Amino acid sequence: MSKRAPELTWQDKAILVAIPIVVFTIFILANYFSQDLTVADAFEQKLPDTEVRDGGNIVQVYPLVATDTLSCRIKTRDNLAEFDFTYNVTGSETFRFEVGRAIQFYGQYKYDPKGGQVYAPYKGKSGRMTGWITYENQRFTAKEDKDNQL
Numbered sequence: 001m002s003k004r005a006p007e008l009t010w011q012d013k014a015i016l017v018a019i020p021i022v023v024f025t026i027f028i029l030a031n032y033f034s035q036d037l038t039v040a041d042a043f044e045q046k047l048p049d050t051e052v053r054d055g056g057n058i059v060q061v062y063p064l065v066a067t068d069t070l071s072c073r074i075k076t077r078d079n080l081a082e083f084d085f086t087y088n089v090t091g092s093e094t095f096r097f098e099v100g101r102a103i104q105f106y107g108q109y110k111y112d113p114k115g116g117q118v119y120a121p122y123k124g125k126s127g128r129m130t131g132w133i134t135y136e137n138q139r140f141t142a143k144e145d146k147d148n149q150l
Helices: 010-033 039-044 143-148
Strands: 050-061 069-076 082-088 102-110 117-120 132-135 138-141
Touching: 039 050, 039 102, 082 102
Parallel strands: 082 117
Antiparallel strands: 050 069, 050 102, 069 082, 102 117, 102 132, 132 138
């Protein structure tokens, strides 16, 4: 002899419908508010110090000034902004930027009237180095981040 499940009341049915709607709404809102800024957005809003995720093509390579940084000028993929980009090579593999090559990055943007400056990797709010670039189909990060990757 098996027991039958009890009948659901209208309150039970309402809860079973409401829960997925609430979860879906939270997911949509969280996704909307967590969208990453692009360099063009940050430049347009004149944000003094913010994190950006973007990419583009290298239009000019600057001569080496310091042994621990590489610098270049990048035009975004959508051609809305042109800005200076500095990559801190300390604790990372070394490479050379070449004009015309594509680059993607997650870094810290600082506004200036010439288009701004992006630094990657950079020291985040936690005090640890964060940020990355993808260049020539390779991802480069700070050495601290590499130790924590799976």
